[in-house]
Amino acid sequence: MKKSLTQRVTLSVIGILVALVFFFPTYWMFTTSLKTPGDVLSPKYDLIPTSATLSNFASALTKPGFVTYLGNSLIVTLGAVIAALVVGVLAAIPLARFRFRGRKGFLLLILMAQLAPLSALFIPMYLLMRDLGLLNTLPSLLLVYFATSLPFTVWMLYGFVNGIPYDLEEAAMIDGCSRTGAFRRVTLPLLGPGLVTTSVFSFITAWNEFLFALVFMRDQSKQTLPVWLSSFRTAFSVDWGGVMAASVVYAIPALVFFLIVQRKLVSGMTAGAVKG
Known part of the structure; x- marks a missing residue:
């Protein structure tokens, strides 16, 4: 049975949201590895690091x-x-x-x-x-x-x-x-x-x-x-x-x-x- 456009869009959105939920811990791990010690301990939740370093x-x-x-x-x-x-x-x-x-x-x-x-x-x-x-x-x-x-x-x-x-x-x-x-x-x-x-x-x-x-x-x-x-x-x-x-x-x-x-x-x- 062929799905309608609305059903396909809804399923795609749900799939993307579920993928983001599982991907977020990995993304957070990678971005934290690029932060300086001060940024790591900062109370701010920076999804995109303002500065990056490879010292870690x-x-x-x-x-x-x-x-x-x-x-x-x-x-x-x-x-x-x-x-x-x-x-x-x-x-x-x-x-x-x-x-x-x-x-x-x-x-x-x-x-x-x-x-x-x-x-x-x-x-x-x-x-x-x-x-x-x-x-x-x-x-x-x-x-x-x-x-x-x-x-x-x-x-x-x-x-x-x-x-x-x-x-x-x-x-x-x-x-x-x-x-x-x-x-x-x-x-x-x-x-x-x-x-x-x-x-x-x-x-x-x-x-x-x-x-x-x-x-x-x-x-x-x-x-x-x-x-x-x-x-x-x-x-x-x-x-x-x-x-x-x-x-x-x-x-x-x-x-x-x-x-x-x-x-x-x-x-x-x-x-x-x-x-x-």
Whole structure:
């Protein structure tokens, strides 16, 4: 049913207003990062800064440990995302293609693990890493991020594999492909949107995690960027300009990753619906 001009204008205005509400905190963070210390603490709410400075970015980027924390964050985040994707694909395909006893129960367990709050897993994870001797090591964070993102990855990829007709693989095998070759040539390319979608959500979850990185990593040289952001607060004051500038720098990797894969992300969210 075609909408009238009034309906289209109304929906457009509502959409713009909602977008502005979500965009405003980011805009405020960026403009504050460009203000001088006096302007940051001023009681005036200047939506457009009267003066701009890059000193906050200079102090943030030259703060001790930034490069080390950045490297640690990239290692544990990318490592967890790649491991979750590999294991997720290997788990989602048999769950979607094969019918075996206990399959529905296993899917229910995956859903329950996905819905479990991360804070509830903190003490068991800590005790496990302590017994394994992995505390204060980057592999402990990588394993935690991998474990927390795996249920979501398996559940999402299960829906994407379900949406790919098995007839396509059978046609490829009739044409001479082996089962592995049919998966590699037919199913895997069609899983592209699903892999992109799950990788984005897993990346954001691991990139923003703070509590495990703070407690597990006692050595400052092994901590991550979220912990680095908390270093701008001292017992006497908070460097708000530095915090905002550091937050802008901190958001850049996730923003760049999202912009690169945004087209695949939209198509992937549509293609991954599970049919009842």
